[in-house]
Amino acid sequence: MSRFYDKIDQTFSEFIDRQKMFLVATAPINGRVNVSPKGMDTFRVLSPTRVAYLDVTGSGNETAAHVCENGRITFMFMSFGKQPMILRLYGTAAIVQPGDATWDELYALFPKLPGVRQIFVADIASLQTSCGFGIPEYELKKxxxxxxxxxxxxxxxxxxxxxxxxxxxxDGLPTNLNLEGREGLEADA
Known part of the structure; x- marks a missing residue:
């Protein structure tokens, strides 16, 4: 029931845009696998093979540590509506932080939220769809x-x-979070 694709076409891009939540999975070479739920309109399709998401402060920074170590990342989107589907994006990510050359261009794509830490940009190697028949149907309350x-x-x-x-x-891996160059981020929020 699953199929693989090599790019994000318009149908997949529109599906991603409709989802109010997504999951990010990363893992170090040795250590715990991390799966983080995300929301707040923080995901963007940049091209058929490139995506980005705005990362805001959370209880930990596992995704950054894992990306710094090996770059591997998986995104998962699930339809909670009438038409079931699961979409996974498999890729390699890099971190863009305030002060980096592409920060301003990327940051302009997202809502101005308090607590912004970094932006993850991922080159997508493949996509996989699966049926999603076992995912319940929900409606967003707020x-x-x-x-x-x-x-x-x-x-x-x-x-x-x-x-x-x-x-x-x-697991004790560095996140390389740059604490400099963040002036004005909180003022934008």
Whole structure:
């Protein structure tokens, strides 16, 4: 029931745009696999083989540590509507941080959210669809605002939070989070 593809065509791009949530999976060479749910309109298709997502502050920074170590990344989108489908994007990612050459161009594609850490850009090697027949049908009640409120309340204290919680993975791998060049990000939110 599954099929592989080599690019994100218009049908897949439109499917991605309709989803209010996606999952990001990464793993170090040795250590724990990480799967993180994402939302808040933070995913963009840049080309048929390239995507990006805006990463906001969370409890950890596992994705960054794993991408720094080996680059492997998988995105998964699921339809919770009447037409079932699961779409996985397999690729290799890089991290763009404030102050990097492509930051301004990429950051302009996303909503201005408090607590922005970095942008992940991934080159997609293949896509896989599967039926999604076992995924329940849900309706979105509303977007949560709790993370944005928490990040906004941190203000300048966000750097302290990053130092305490986001500079290495739970397996001790560095995330390479650059704490410089972030002036004005919170003001945009």
């Amino acid at each position: 977007e949560r605002t709790t993370l944005n409120q928490w990040a906004q309340a941190q203000g300048e204290g966000m750097v302290d939070y990053w130092v305490d919680h986001n500079l290495e993975s739970i």
